[in-house]
Amino acid sequence: MEYLTKQPENLNAVQRFGRWLRLKQYQIEVTFGVYMFTSAERFIFWSVVFLLCSLLTIAVVLYLPQHLLFIISRAWFYVNGGDSSVASNVVAGNKDALSLATSSIAKTMAAAATETAEYMNREL
Structure with a gap:
């Protein structure tokens, strides 16, 4: 099993990230029983997971900076009592x-x- 073997720690960042993604995929497949799905069911499952992750990433990129500025301005108001x-x-x-x-x-x-x-x- 690829996931249990010890790999050298001098891998570059891309290889470590790919290894981490494969580990997460393995953990999801074991946790939710995806390995028992047919190929069509597996395709639908991973499509939905990819869609949800993509929507979450887009929402974070679009709305998080504005939300953080709002929270910082509110915190400033509460701490200093003014604008x-x-x-x-x-x-x-x-x-x-x-x-x-x-x-x-x-x-x-x-x-x-x-x-x-x-x-x-x-x-x-």
């Missing part, structure tokens, strides 16, 4: 960066639409 200039500057800076990014995207899209319209007029 923090540091926390409000960080939040305001993030809002400004977001508005700049969306405005630059809108300008880029408008320029592309104008260029496409000019090209279409030349072709007609």
Whole structure:
């Protein structure tokens, strides 16, 4: 059994991560009895697990920074009794960066639409 053999500890990070993932897969298969499923059932099970992990990862990437800023600003308020200039500057800076990014995207899209319209007029 591959999981019980002792491997050299001088593996690089990618190999150690792959070994850790194989170990977790083995533990899940033994814990939930996945090894007894048919191949179709196993495919459905691992598809659902992959889907749930993907959704969790996307949610963490999208919403965790905003949530942490909110918690930090609340903690600052509870500790210091007022609005923090540091926390409000960080939040305001993030809002400004977001508005700049969306405005630059809108300008880029408008320029592309104008260029496409000019090209279409030349072709007609």
